[in-house]
Amino acid sequence: MSEFHIPQRPRRNRRTESIRSLVRENSLNVTDLIMPLFVIEGKNQKHEVKSMPGIFKMSKDLIIEECHKIYDLGIPAIVLFPSLSEKIKDRFATESYNSNGLYLQTIKAIKKAVPNLTVITDVAMDPYNSDGHDGIVSDSGEILNDETLPILGKMSIAQAEMGADIIAPSDMMDGRIGFIREALDENDFANVGIMAYSAKYCSSFYGPFRDALDSAPKSGDKKTYQMDPANSNEALREVAMDIAEGADIVMVKPGLPYLDVVGNVKEMSEVPVAVYNVSGEYAMLKAASLNGWLDYEQVFMETLLSFKRAGADMILSYHSIEAAELLKKF
Numbered sequence: 334m335s336e337f338h339i340p341q342r343p344r345r346n347r348r349t350e351s352i353r354s355l356v357r358e359n360s361l362n363v364t365d366l367i368m369p370l371f372v373i374e375g376k377n378q379k380h381e382v383k384s385m386p387g388i389f390k391m392s393k394d395l396i397i398e399e400c401h402k403i404y405d406l407g408i409p410a411i412v413l414f415p416s417l418s419e420k421i422k423d424r425f426a427t428e429s430y431n432s433n434g435l436y437l438q439t440i441k442a443i444k445k446a447v448p449n450l451t452v453i454t455d456v457a458m459d460p461y462n463s464d465g466h467d468g469i470v471s472d473s474g475e476i477l478n479d480e481t482l483p484i485l486g487k488m489s490i491a492q493a494e495m496g497a498d499i500i501a502p503s504d505m506m507d508g509r510i511g512f513i514r515e516a517l518d519e520n521d522f523a524n525v526g527i528m529a530y531s532a533k534y535c536s537s538f539y540g541p542f543r544d545a546l547d548s549a550p551k552s553g554d555k556k557t558y559q560m561d562p563a564n565s566n567e568a569l570r571e572v573a574m575d576i577a578e579g580a581d582i583v584m585v586k587p588g589l590p591y592l593d594v595v596g597n598v599k600e601m602s603e604v605p606v607a608v609y610n611v612s613g614e615y616a617m618l619k620a621a622s623l624n625g626w627l628d629y630e631q632v633f634m635e636t637l638l639s640f641k642r643a644g645a646d647m648i649l650s651y652h653s654i655e656a657a658e659l660l661k662k663f
């Protein structure tokens with residue numbers, strides 16, 4: 334007998350896997366996942382993103398095959414981004430609403446081939462903009478807010494026309510959620526939802542994504558529209574505004590370095606909360622595991638679970654396919 338009495342022994346609930354499973358508070362499900370995809374021009378094209386080993390930019394035909402696979406794994410949704418050649422880009426992102434263009438045609442083809450896969454489309458100027466910014470850049474280098482909104486509106490309507498289920502504005506211009514909601518409603522797209530990148534921070538973790546899309550800003554940075562990493566109250570204000578303007582889902586981005594923000598947003602948000610486990614977060618885990626320094630499967634599953642624990646309702650992650658494959662095994 335020990336000399337002292339221990340009133341509670343938490344280890345009793347950790348004694349066996351069976352007991353641990355009974356007392357487990359959170360779990361990752363395949364239906365929590367959203368897979369990001371990058372589409373490129375051409376046929377039968379597949380190019381690995383250098384800073385994201387295991388992630389490929391694919392031509393439309395291969396994207397369709399990938400979408401079948403994603404749907405068959407039980408992943409409910411994809412989010413699609415275009416990777417375009419420099420010569421197609423201009424100051425006003427006109428390619429973004431070209432109905433014969435790569436991006437819009439790919440949305441249409443996916444909805445035709447895999448109609449029950451939810452297609453989330455990206456609204457922002459940067460993949461189409463010769464300046465690499467998410468808004469129009471004035472001659473003096475200012476990012477113009479109100480002048481950008483009509484372009485985002487046109488882009489949203491064009492995507493809805495192709496069958497997009499949810500429009501996801503990732504640009505951080507003020508007032509764009511209300512503007513897009515009105516544009517969609519006026520064009521008979523009341524059923525198309527909006528996933529707002531509400532608390533999108535000005536983060537260096539987007540580096541590999543900008544490599545993939547060749548979308549890094551040509552001058553300056555995104556600090557006048559993306560949020561300061563030092564701020565947390567501001568995220569709640571951004572979320573409240575986007576909900577008031579009509580957001581159906583709000584997002585926090587990046588994920589891992591902003592788990593506190595995910596938790597705070599979940600507490601106050603009336604709508605579901607998404608988190609974006611961004612390209613740089615994927616690259617960190619992949620690079621360390623390719624060096625043999627981390628157990629890849631364990632660390633990405635632990636990472637995805639951390640988003641659930643923080644309160645996220647859904648997770649955009651480059652690990653989604655690998656996670657779904659792992660979840661299937663159990």
Ligand code: PBG
Nearest residue numbers: 457459503538539542611612613
């Ligand atoms: C831009 C956009 C970015 C990402 C998604 N949309 C990067 C940026 O703001 O430059 C990043 C996603 C990732 O890093 O995985 N509209």
